[in-house]
Amino acid sequence: MTGNAAVRVVHVASGDLWAGAEVQVYGLVTAQRRAGMDARAVLFNDGTLYRRLRSDGVPVTLLDETRLGAPRLLAALWRSLRRARPAVVHTHRRKEHVLGALAARAAGVPVSLRTVHGADESAPPAAWQFHRRIAAGLDAWCGRRLQKATVAVSGELAGRVAAHSGGRPPRVVENGIDAAAVRAAAAAPVALPGPADAFRVALVGRLVPVKAPERFVAAVAALPVAAAGQPVHGYVIGDGPLTAAVTDVAARAGVADRLHVMGFRDDVPACLRRMDALMVTSEHEGMPTNVLEALVLGVPVIAHAVGGLPAVLGEGRYGVLVRDPDPAAFAAALSTLAAEGGAARRRAVAASGRAAVRYDFARVAAGYARIYSELLREAQPASAATEVREP
Template sequence: MKILHIASGDTWAGAEVQVWTLCTELVKQGQTVHAIILNPGRLAEMLAESGVTVTVLDERRFGFAKLLEKIKLELHRWQPDVIHTHRQKENILGSLANKMTISVPGFRTVHGAPEFTPSLKQRIQIGADRFTGKRLQHGIISVSDDLTQKLTGQFPASKIHTIANGIDPEAVRKDASAHDGEVAINDQTNSLHVGFVGRMESVKRVDLFLQMAELIHHNANTEHPVHFHLFGGGSLLEEHKSWATRHNLNEFVTFHGHTTIIRSWIARMNLLVMPSDHEGLPMTALESLALGVPMVTHATGGLIPLLKTAGCNGLVEKHCAAGYAERVEALLKAPPSVALPEAYTAARNANEIVALYQSALTG
């Protein structure tokens, strides 16, 4: 089967990791995979290293109409059996180009719920995105039951298919070990280490993580002192750094910024905390469990079945600093043994998606 994925690649976050993981697994399974990426960068590079044929159409150089024409040319040239898109702009471009040329089955993955209040321009794009999903694509892949419920108000229920994200746990552990020597933690105080991984944006609730850190530090309820690590950049990074400084947290809170070896850092943590307002099924959570690192998370989205299946008693209903502090202290005192459940592997994810492709081709 010849499969075309269309993605942005403007950053390296959960959605991009899942695109790369899926395409890599499809290649392993003997599928022929091509990807159109709208920004040069890490996603395009890693896909190429995985055996995917990559075409970069830089959206910084081409407007919407030019991109549409170039994608149409790629479809004529490559003649894929299935087109799979990711994110709004890519959904619109891919489904329009497909309709205007080869008209093969088209799918999209919705990786999470919207995180921002849309502007007028964004509302127009959302409308176009929903139209193409309803009229021009065969199916919508949702990564969690919670997200599926939200999508049923936007698309016909018959078009929505819930397929959880997946990763290759062996590859994750190998990647973490490969960069272990680049991770430096000062353990002179015999501290426990608690991490946050994500973009510094309001939906991720870094404010709750920092308030939680302050509470745990002052409570001193753990056998050893606790050091808190934040990995990631974003528009609120400097604001959060300033808050930490004003509250005298700098001795036990470290902002590491963006890193390309995050799996090695996760492996060095005693615990990972994810206090987001809402999530789909974040790849960081899968990576953490694959590395045997327990998690404390907001009881939301795909995190609920994931942590329950993994036997990790880290779900927090009380979405406030005190709620997270209480659960973190409990898990640091009695850390559970965790592993990635079989239902969340890359092989299982790819198998279910290929079955969906095949049903569209033969139906």
């Protein structure tokens, strides 16, 4: 068989959040379908990802993990794959890697692979360490024994996960962006708190330890006024277990009036477009979607030089890299950027076209099509091999 129409791919994802990994799953699935591939999804939660895929006409099976324990969830996933009979099962995030790999093997699916979107979001309490080691060991075993490939979203992340890829070097397919959709969403009206003349800097993402949101609060606290006399206001867009801690840190730092915790938003592009800068203070990142969104919108980026961030920012050509994790270093970078005035924005706008082309989802889909084809050729006899046509 040849051609994408013959290749059925089932993506297995949680769908509990609408964060970077979920945005990437949505963009990849829809890009694959535009390219003629029969891309589908099995999700474990009824959330934004489920609703968006359904509204786009994507076949989606919902296996509600809030009602099914792990054994029943695994059995339900096995039944779903037996009915769908995909050529490829593509998993996203740890629990889905394990359940998807086990169910795919039991259902006789020729190829199962995983995408690793980033490092673990948080360290569990000490009492959970034993259970975490068991889960990590099972995940690593599934990656080595049951799945044909590990894909990382940045070269740096590929190096981190190499030990769990069964002796096969991890592949790299960088994250994608639908620039036209982001720009259209950014045009929507949005009301932001704070004075109209404020110098606005945003932190976007889940409020979990790896994102180091307290570092962002401290940086905003260290710079009350920008070079042109504008008051500096911080905007925290996202929620998570550290929401209350962020509010408390802001109060203790005396910046509660300049630090706006906005919670989860489904209009992030519209908020970003009205920012003077995006700041990324994380301890680690794969290739964050919010940075790609900022780039295509021409919003200057200040980012910790970790993970895939140096690569996506061209080692500092397309944004400001901060190599010192001290909040004072982020405040200094913010002060310098603010002092540049319109020059920083003009540089960011000039780089937006490159980002729109380099990270287009059609390229992401093409990268995965090549991997699927190679793995299917290895898994099937030559007479029955399936070639996946690139978009």
